[in-house]
Amino acid sequence: MILTGHLLLPDGDDGVRLSPGVVAIEDGVITSVEEGGATPNADAGDADCLICPAFTDTHLHFPQFDLIGAHGLPLLRWLDEVTFPAERKWEDPAYARGMAERVIRQLFAVGTTGVAAYGTLHAEGTRAALEVAGAKGMRGVIGQVLMDREAPGFLTRPAGQLLDETATLLDAFPPGSRLAAAVTPRFAITCTPALLEGAGKLAGARNATVQSHLAETQPECALVSKLFGGASYVDVYRDAGLLRPGSIWGHGIYLDDADRATLKEHGAVIAHCPTANSFLRSGAMPLREHQDAGVNVTLGSDIGGGYERSMVRAARGMIETASARGDTYPSAAQAWRTITEHNAAVIPKNHDTDRAGVLFPGASADVLLVRPNIDWLNHRDPLAMLMWAWDDRWIKRTIVRGKIAFQA
Ligand SMILES: [Zn+2]
Structure with a gap:
């Protein structure tokens, strides 16, 4: 497949730039990237199109797509009253399968082809999500959510059972695959020390990705401190062996310098979720x-908890949050790099040797064909205009591993 348009290409360590050119795709891989102008001989695209790497979302919950917009509750009440009842429905693997199909259709339609996602407590429901996502070519990880306390009885199981079930999922979807199972303790509140330690051991033995939540709200931090004898939230995870290189920690709002040093030392990643936080x-x-x-x-x-499926608008939330704090904030070029190559790079450290999220020969062919209906090319900063005016309806094709997965 030959695509042509303005290519979104890496620029320096953390930016992107636009250049008219041609991308060739064969056997699921980008085989060439040529700058110098659009071609009239492409299979799709023209000089008015944007050819962009597809997006990776590094923190989302598949079972929660049907509860977007439950406004007005703080985290711990939102979990009890809205989220846990929704997750209960995944007891039925057929329901989970159907919902995973709907979720993946939505993700492809907004340009997301890579995920670090949560299933539920239910091993068979999570397996169904892995099977559907794997069959559709999604890249990343999906994890069974581990909880053995501080949740309703219908969403807790004994630690030993949960660890055995996750081990079985790791057998079926091993680390190193394009789509793998992950070790996913929900957060320290809903996990006994025994479950956290078991999860850390399992992740170490299998070299599996760990994902969880960290320091999203102050009441949560206070409860963690109470449950773990005053220990720092980050240290609770470190001591359980969970703070592994490439482990992905959702939120990370309330951290001090010592926490940041520990995260850096262990190569752990914070998945910033600005729209959920607001x-x-x-x-x-x-x-x-x-x-x-x-x-x-x-x-x-x-x-x-976040309402925004589009990674472009999540990126906008990142800029707005930093700006509202009065901090220096990322440029549009930096934000584009984050939601493409930078986010995608969280996955291959453990799971896929391909380079992804970038238009580069040899990289996985996860690519978007975008036709903006505004005069972006004459704007003083086309990357900024694309980001702030972004409309999902501009996405005309989502290509996953070289195949058309969505077409408008
Ligand atoms: Zn979350």
């Missing part, structure tokens, strides 16, 4: 402080 009034993550301390920060939608 929606649940959790707080504003100090992006600048984390980055200045050398912590790797990616972006997530956190559906359904």
Whole structure:
């Protein structure tokens, strides 16, 4: 497949630039990227199109797509009253399968082809989501959510059972695959020390991705401190062996310098979820402080605490949050790099040797064909205009591993 248009290409360490050119795709891989002008001989696109790497969402919950917009509750009440009842429905693997299909259709339609996603407590429901996502070519990880306390009885199981079930999922969807199972303790509140330690051991033994939540709200931090004898939230995870290189921690709002140093030392990643943080009034993550301390920060939608499925608008939320704090904020070029290559790079450290999220020969062919209906090419900063005026209806094709997965 030959695509032509303005290519979104890497620029320096953390930006992108636009250049008219041609991308060739064969056997699921980008085989060439040529700058110098659009061609009339392409299979799709023209000089008015944007050819862009597809997006990766580094924190979202598949079972929560049907509860987006439950406004007005703080995190711990939102979990009890809205989220846990929705997750209960995944007891039925057929329901989970159908819902995963709907979710993936929505994700492809907004240009997301890579995920670090949560299923539910239910091993068979989570397996159904892995099977559907795997068959559709999604890249990333999906994890069974581990909980053995501080949740309703219908969403807790004994630690030993949960660890056995996750081990079985890791057998079926092993680390190193394009789509793999992950070790996913929900957060320290809903996990006994025994479950956290077991999860850390399992992740270490299998070299599996760990994902969880960290310091999203102040009441949550206070409860963690109470449950773990005053220990720092980050240290609870570190001591359980969970703070592994490439482990992905959702939110990370309330951290101090010592926490940041620990995260950096272990190569752990914060998945910043700005739209969820504003929606649940959790707080504003100090992006600048984390980055200045050398912590790797990616972006997530956190559906359904987050309301925004589009990673472009999550990126906008990142800029708005940093700006509202009075901090220096990322440029549009930096935000584009985050939701493409930077987010995608969280996955291959453990799971896929391909380079992804970038138009580069040899990279996985996960690519968007976009036709903006505004005069973006004559704007003083086309990348900024694309980001701030972004409309999902501009996405004409989502290509996953070289195949058309969505077409408008
Ligand atoms: Zn979350």
